[in-house]
Amino acid sequence: MRADLEIIRDWIRPGARVIDLGCGEGELLEYLVNEKQVQGYGIEINPDNITACIEKGVNVIEKDIDEGLCGIRNNSFDTVVMSHALQTMHRPDQIVEEMLRIGKECIVTFPNFAHWRARFYLAFRGRMPVSKFLSYTWYNTPNIHFFTFKDFEELCVERNIYIVDRTVVDNEHKHRWWIRLWPNMLGEIAIYRITR
Amino acid sequence: MKDFPEDSVGLVTPQSIHFDQPLTLASGRVIKEYDLVIETYGELNANASNAILICHALSGHHHAAGFHEGDHKPGWWDSAIGPGKAIDTRRFFVVSLNNLGGCHGTTGPNSLNPETGQPYGPDFPIVTVADWVQSQARLADHLGINKWAAVVGGSLGGMQALQWSIDFPDRLHHCVIIAAAPKLSTQNIAFNEVARQAITKDPQFHDGRYYDKEVVPKTGLMLARMVGHITYLSEDGMREKFGRELRSGKLSFDFNPQFEIETYLQYQGERFSTAFDANTYLLMTKALDYFDPAAEFDNNLAEALKQVQCEYFVASFTTDWRFSPERSREIVDALIEAGKKVTYTEIQAAHGHDAFLIPIPRYMEVFGAYMNRIANSLEKNHAR
Numbered sequence: 001m002r003a004d005l006e007i008i009r010d011w012i013r014p015g016a017r018v019i020d021l022g023c024g025e026g027e028l029l030e031y032l033v034n035e036k037q038v039q040g041y042g043i044e045i046n047p048d049n050i051t052a053c054i055e056k057g058v059n060v061i062e063k064d065i066d067e068g069l070c071g072i073r074n075n076s077f078d079t080v081v082m083s084h085a086l087q088t089m090h091r092p093d094q095i096v097e098e099m100l101r102i103g104k105e106c107i108v109t110f111p112n113f114a115h116w117r118a119r120f121y122l123a124f125r126g127r128m129p130v131s132k133f134l135s136y137t138w139y140n141t142p143n144i145h146f147f148t149f150k151d152f153e154e155l156c157v158e159r160n161i162y163i164v165d166r167t168v169v170d171n172e173h174k175h176r177w178w179i180r181l182w183p184n185m186l187g188e189i190a191i192y193r194i195t196r
Numbered sequence: 197m198k199d200f201p202e203d204s205v206g207l208v209t210p211q212s213i214h215f216d217q218p219l220t221l222a223s224g225r226v227i228k229e230y231d232l233v234i235e236t237y238g239e240l241n242a243n244a245s246n247a248i249l250i251c252h253a254l255s256g257h258h259h260a261a262g263f264h265e266g267d268h269k270p271g272w273w274d275s276a277i278g279p280g281k282a283i284d285t286r287r288f289f290v291v292s293l294n295n296l297g298g299c300h301g302t303t304g305p306n307s308l309n310p311e312t313g314q315p316y317g318p319d320f321p322i323v324t325v326a327d328w329v330q331s332q333a334r335l336a337d338h339l340g341i342n343k344w345a346a347v348v349g350g351s352l353g354g355m356q357a358l359q360w361s362i363d364f365p366d367r368l369h370h371c372v373i374i375a376a377a378p379k380l381s382t383q384n385i386a387f388n389e390v391a392r393q394a395i396t397k398d399p400q401f402h403d404g405r406y407y408d409k410e411v412v413p414k415t416g417l418m419l420a421r422m423v424g425h426i427t428y429l430s431e432d433g434m435r436e437k438f439g440r441e442l443r444s445g446k447l448s449f450d451f452n453p454q455f456e457i458e459t460y461l462q463y464q465g466e467r468f469s470t471a472f473d474a475n476t477y478l479l480m481t482k483a484l485d486y487f488d489p490a491a492e493f494d495n496n497l498a499e500a501l502k503q504v505q506c507e508y509f510v511a512s513f514t515t516d517w518r519f520s521p522e523r524s525r526e527i528v529d530a531l532i533e534a535g536k537k538v539t540y541t542e543i544q545a546a547h548g549h550d551a552f553l554i555p556i557p558r559y560m561e562v563f564g565a566y567m568n569r570i571a572n573s574l575e576k577n578h579a580r
Contacts, residue, residue, distance in 0.1 A: 017535070039535055047558060054539055054565040061528060061540045071529040 003173030004109050016078035022085035026058030066090045069098045077103040086110045087143040105195040114148035115188045149184045165193035203278045205237040208262035225321040233258050233301035234293040238285035247341045250292040251349035251356035254480045257300035260292040275555035282564040287571040296331050297323045297479040305475030318404030325487045329359045346370035350552035355487045365505045372509045375552040377523035379488040388481040391420035395474045413474045418465035430515035430548035497530035507537040509566045513551035514544050
C-alpha cells in the first residue's frame with residue numbers, strides 16, 4: 001500500500017463510516033473494510049480505477065467531485081479522506097468546506113510546493129518544478145493549484161478549521177527527524193487531520 | 197438447423213407455468229389463477245445459488261436472449277445475456293419472464309377470463325410493480341430458488357429490482373438497477389398520459405373491448421409508441437442518426453412523411469401496433485406511474501431502504517433524459533444515507549434511454565465486472 005495510505009489508515013477508527021474522495025483503485029477502502037470493518041464508500045472519476053474498485057468489491061460512486069457533494073447529507077460520515085487530489089480541484093477551498101460539511105473529521109494529503117527542491121528548481125532553472133510527485137509539465141498537469149503547508153494552514157485559520165494532527169513526510173512518505181526542524185522547506189508531503 | 201453465434205444461448209423455447217393460488221393485488225382485487233410465461237438460460241447449480249432474475253421494461257417480455265425457432269432476431273437483451281457476456285450463462289442460471297398483465301402468453305387483458313369465457317379486456321385489474329414482485333417470488337418458489345444471486349432490470353425492470361430488495365430483503369444477494377428511477381417525474385407521467393389518451397381515444401378502442409369486434413386501436417397504439425420512442429432517444433442521438441435528411445432529397449410541399457425521422461417513427465409505431473396489446477400498454481404505463489416505494493415511508497427513500505440486505509449496482513446513461521442520471525443518483529444517495537453497499541456508474545452514451553439495451557463497450561465492461569464478481573464469490577463459497 002502507498003505509504004501515505006498506511007499513515008491515514010491508522011488514523012481511522014474501527015467501524016467508522018468513511019468516504020474516500022478520489023479513491024483510486026480502492027486500496028485504502030479495501031483495507032479499511034476488511035481489517036477495520038468500516039462502512040466505506042469511494043468517489044472516483046477515472047474509468048479504469050472504477051473497474052478496479054468493482055473487481056475488489058469496494059463501493060465506488062462515479063462522480064466529478066468538482067461538481068460538489070450535494071446529495072450527501074451533513075455530518076453523515078465519521079471520516080472524509082482526500083489524498084493527493086486537493087491540488088487537482090477547481091476550488092480546493094470549497095471542496096474542503098464540502099468535506100467538513102459531510103464529515104465529522106477530514107484527512108487531507110497534498111504535495112508541498114515550498115519544498116526546497118521545488119524552490120531551487122524555480123529559483124535557478126526559472127521553470128516550473130517537475131519532480132516525482134509533480135511529474136507533469138505546466139500545460140498538462142492535473143495539479144492546477146500549487147500551494148504550500150503554510151498556505152493550507154492559513155486557509156484553516158481564515159475558515160476556523162481546527163488542525164487536529166499534522167504529519168509531514170518526504171517523497172517516500174518516510175518520517176525524517178530533520179523534516180520537523182523546518183517542515184515547509186524540508187517536507188514534501190503533508191497529511192492533515194482537520195475538523196471544525 | 198442454422199448456426200448461432202458462439203456467444204448466443206442459441207435456440208430457446210418458452211414455457212408456461214400455471215399458478216392456481218389466488219394473488220391479492222395492491223388494489224385489493226384478486227387474480228384467482230394465472231399463467232406466467234418464462235424462458236431460462238444456463239444451468240441451475242446444485243444448491244440453487246446461481247440464479248439471476250431478469251425483469252423486463254415497458255414493452256418487454258420473457259424472450260430476453262437467444263433465438264426462437266425460425267427467428268432471425270435474438271431476444272431483447274441478447275447483448276447482455278449469453279456465454280461470455282455480462283450475464284454469463286456459463287456461470288449463471290438466468291430466468292426471464294413476461295409479467296402479469298403482459299401480452300406475450302402470460303395472463304393479461306387479452307387472456308380469457310375463466311369466469312366469463314371472454315377476454316379480460318378492461319376488466320383486467322391494474323397491477324403494480326409490487327404485485328409483479330409478489331408473482332415473481334412465487335415463480336422463484338416454483339423453480340426452487342430461495343435466494344436470487346441477483347435481480348436485474350433496466351428502466352421499469354430496474355424498478356422491479358429495487359422493489360424486490362425492499363419487499364424480500366432476504367431473497368436476493370444483489371440488486372442491479374440500470375437506467376431507472378425511484379419514481380416517475382411529473383414529466384414522465386405527462387408523457388404516459390399522452391400515450392394513454394392516444395389509445396383510449398382511438399375509435400377502434402371500444403372501451404378496451406376491441407377483441408370481440410376483431411379490431412385493434414392501431415392508430416392509438418402507434419401514436420403512443422411514437423411519443424414513447426421520442427423519449428427513449430436523445431436529441432443528439434436523433435440528430436446524428438436522422439438529421440434533417442429528406443427521403444426524396446427535396447421538399448414535396450405536402451403532409452406526407454418526408455424527413456427520415458418521420459418515416460422512422462411511423463415504421464416503429466406501425467410495427468409495434470401489430471405486435472403489442474393496447475390494454476397491456478395502458479396497464480404498463482400505470483404500473484410505472486404508481487411506482488413509488490418511498491411513499492409508504494413518508495417519502496423518505498433512505499427509510500424505505502433501511503431493512504434491505506443486498507448489495508446494489510446502479511448505472512445510468514449521460515444522455516438519458518427519460519430516466520436521467522440525477523434520478524439514479526437519488527437512489528444512490530438514499531442507499532449511502534441508509535449505509536447500504538452500492539456501486540454507481542454513469543456511462544457516457546449518445547443513445548438516450550435506449551442505451552441500456554445497447555452493448556456500449558464501457559457499459560458492458562463495468563456491468564460485466566460486477567456480475568463477474570458475483571459469480572466469483574458464488575464459486576468461492578461453493579468450493580468451501
